[in-house]
Amino acid sequence: MLRGAKDSAPSTFSNSGPKLSGSEKQRDTRMNNIIAAKAVSDVVRTSLGPRGMDKMIQDSNKKVLITNDGATILKQMEVVHPTARMLVEISKSQDIEAGDGTTSVVVIAGALLKACQTLLDKGIHASSISAGLQVALDKAVEVIDSMSIPVDLNNRESLIQNATTSLSSKVVSQNADILAPLAVDCVMKIIDKENDTNADLRDVFVGKVVGGTVDDTQMIDGCVLVDRKACTSAGGPTKMENAKIGLIQFQLSAPKTDMESSVVVHEYTAMDRILKEEKKYIIKMIKTIVKSGCNVLLIQKSIMRDAVNDLALHFLAKKNILVVKDVERDTVDFVSRTTGLTPVASIEQFTEEKLGTAELVVDDRSCRSVRITGCPPQAEGRKTVSVLVRGSNQLIVDEAERSFHDALCVVRSLVKKRALVPGGAAVEMEVSQKLNLYSREIFGIDSYCVKAYSEALEIIPYTLAENAGLDPIKFVTELRNAHTKGKTTAGVNVKKNKISDMIELEVVQPALVSISAFTLATECVRMILKIDDIVLSF
Ligand code: ADP
Ligand code: MG
Numbered sequence: 404m405l406r407g408a409k410d411s412a413p414s415t416f417s418n419s420g421p422k423l424s425g426s427e428k429q430r431d432t433r434m435n436n437i438i439a440a441k442a443v444s445d446v447v448r449t450s451l452g453p454r455g456m457d458k459m460i461q462d463s464n465k466k467v468l469i470t471n472d473g474a475t476i477l478k479q480m481e482v483v484h485p486t487a488r489m490l491v492e493i494s495k496s497q498d499i500e501a502g503d504g505t506t507s508v509v510v511i512a513g514a515l516l517k518a519c520q521t522l523l524d525k526g527i528h529a530s531s532i533s534a535g536l537q538v539a540l541d542k543a544v545e546v547i548d549s550m551s552i553p554v555d556l557n558n559r560e561s562l563i564q565n566a567t568t569s570l571s572s573k574v575v576s577q578n579a580d581i582l583a584p585l586a587v588d589c590v591m592k593i594i595d596k597e598n599d600t601n602a603d604l605r606d607v608f609v610g611k612v613v614g615g616t617v618d619d620t621q622m623i624d625g626c627v628l629v630d631r632k633a634c635t636s637a638g639g640p641t642k643m644e645n646a647k648i649g650l651i652q653f654q655l656s657a658p659k660t661d662m663e664s665s666v667v668v669h670e671y672t673a674m675d676r677i678l679k680e681e682k683k684y685i686i687k688m689i690k691t692i693v694k695s696g697c698n699v700l701l702i703q704k705s706i707m708r709d710a711v712n713d714l715a716l717h718f719l720a721k722k723n724i725l726v727v728k729d730v731e732r733d734t735v736d737f738v739s740r741t742t743g744l745t746p747v748a749s750i751e752q753f754t755e756e757k758l759g760t761a762e763l764v765v766d767d768r769s770c771r772s773v774r775i776t777g778c779p780p781q782a783e784g785r786k787t788v789s790v791l792v793r794g795s796n797q798l799i800v801d802e803a804e805r806s807f808h809d810a811l812c813v814v815r816s817l818v819k820k821r822a823l824v825p826g827g828a829a830v831e832m833e834v835s836q837k838l839n840l841y842s843r844e845i846f847g848i849d850s851y852c853v854k855a856y857s858e859a860l861e862i863i864p865y866t867l868a869e870n871a872g873l874d875p876i877k878f879v880t881e882l883r884n885a886h887t888k889g890k891t892t893a894g895v896n897v898k899k900n901k902i903s904d905m906i907e908l909e910v911v912q913p914a915l916v917s918i919s920a921f922t923l924a925t926e927c928v929r930m931i932l933k934i935d936d937i938v939l940s941f
Contacts (some may be wrong), residue, residue: 429935433529436486436931437516443482443490444513447473451506451863453571454871454897469798471573472805473506474498486931493923500923502812503569504916507863511831512924514862518855519932527848533929535852538845539838540925542853543860544918546837547830550891551822551914552906556596562587564909565817566810568826571910573806575799578617582803585622585790586810592624592788594818602815608737608789609807611800612770615793620803623789625761625776626741628701628734631727633766633773637713639720641766646725648759648775649697650735650746654705655688655715657681682714688750689718695755697724699764701738703746704729725764727773741778741787816913825905826912827894828864828882834921835860836886864895871897878902 449456450471457471460479470476477491490509497508515536522532554561566583570576593606610629633641657680668674692700700719702710711728719726730738735746744759762777770791781787792807794800817823824830838857842850861879868878878895881902885893894910896903905911 430523432934432936433523433932434520436934437520439484439487440490440931441513441516443477443480443487444509444516446480447476447494447506447509448513448866449870450476451510451572452867452870452897453576454867455506455572456870457574467798468801469574470802470805471506472809473509475505475805477505477509486934489927489931493927496923497919498812501816501913501916501919503809503816503912504920507916508920508924510862510866511860511920512927514859515856515924515928516931518859519928522851522855525851527851529932529935531848532852533932535849536856536925536929536932538849539853539856540921542838542841543834543856543921546834547824547914547917547921548822550830550833551824552911554817554821554823556591556818556821559584559587559591561823561911562591562814562817564911565813565823565913568910568912569809569813570806573802573809575617575794575803575806578620578803581618581620582807582810585620586807587814588622589788589790590811590814590818593786599818602818604808604811604815605737606740606785606787607811608734608787609804610772610789610791611804612772612791612793613795613797613800614771615795617792617794617799617803619793620807621791621793623774623776623791625774625778625789626734626738626787627770627775627789627791628727628730628738628773629791630771631729631773632768632771634711634716634720634726634728637716637720639716640723640725643699643725643764644762646699646761646764646775647696648699648701648742648744648761648764649692649695649753649757650701650703650730650738650744650759651750651753652703652735652746652748653750654710655685655702655719656709656712657684685712685715685718689715689722691750691753692719692724693722695753695758697753697758699725699761700727701730702726702728703735704731725766737787738775740781740785742775743779743781813913813916816915820913820915820918822914823911824914824917825892825894826910827896827903827905827908828867829892829894829905830912830917831860831863832882832886832894833891836883867895867897871895871900873897873900 457469458476459469461467474494477494482488482491490512494505494509497505519532563583566586567579570579570582589607590602594602610627739746742759742761745757747753747757760779761775764775766773792800792804794803835857838853842854864879864882865875869875885902892904892906893902894905
């Protein structure tokens, strides 16, 4: 059968001379594409799983980052080969769709490409392989669906287990007991458990502060202005209860001309007049602010010049108004939504309706930030929440924030599709096992492709075991054996170095993560297979 396929291959190309060389070129292109894409997959393979390695990446600005996240590693790598870039892209897509499984998707794609190479060598046409892969994918998704366990969003424990699995393979895995419940609580806070089918993670603000340890990470019911402080240079307050918050986008200082110009003053009286005018101008603005009832003033960062001068600060302090300046533009939207304020672009529009409210605004020096808590319920029932990630140095804080984001995404995946599957390669092995059986039920090239797909999936248990320093062949065969005997939830227990029931071990992941990884990897491989020439057009 094998030989038959191989023998028949040349005959399909052998009509004429030039055509044959064209086909060879196409084959070369395909093979080169596969090799390039596989190289990318090999880079991230060693970081799969809880015992996987981390990567230290230095970018062109000499900035260093340590990470275990496939999407982050690939984003930082300057991949130039166009097909290899496709693997970087699927990792990105997985990050957007599911947030986790960004290494797995690339590793699966790499294994599928290797399988395709063998199929192509057998003389099977690329289009037929592509179709066969789709058959395998459809069956794989069916298997995942059939083995997935429904999740109730009120079951906090189960959600935490999912988030913990995602965090267990990160640099900050030892802090999972703090970060996982936080991620669950944050997502549960912003959604309506009964009706929502998605969670908008823009409603969770994640701020980073160096100092303390990751265990000091905390949730804040409201918002937090990181690296900002209440202006105290003129003796203004640092704490305000029953706050009425205004946010201005204009400057609280004397107006300046549009063009760069200088005014030369020759006499003291003229100087006096200018100062008096400036004072009058600022007092008029402050009066408007006071009249509105505002007692906390946030001033958006101005790129042109200082948004507020000492004189204005002095008057604001006298009126007991808490001032925070240089509020970053990208936090304005979040602050507005949380407190219910409307940013004001000119002093004439500064009225009471534009103000937001909060029970407490306080300058928290221990976290170098300003907290706004006790905000009113929002319009349209939307809720927001903030998290302040702490860590002993910038590298840890950055990685903790990325890992926390993954954990949030995992919980969001469960909101999107309320089902989970066993982790630790149990789902991959089960799908592999079922595909193997399926390949015997169908005929023709599809059967070959489904079988190859089934074998390719063993890369996940193989790699998990390999990365944990175990004997991969022994573990893969043992696991396969367990699944053949009907133990659908058996997986690689990398902590105890044996095959265990993953549900009992509480290693579970959202079904969406696995489905998305399989789908994206297959789509990408099918696309790569169909490319038979690369045309450079620059
Ligand atoms: P990805 O970026 O694909 O999420 P990870 O490095 O997070 O890559 O590894 C995920 C893989 O590790 C999944 O197959 C998951 O089932 C497995 N895994 C996670 N935690 C455990 C665990 N405690 N024991 C065994 N396998 C685990
Ligand atoms: Mg992960």
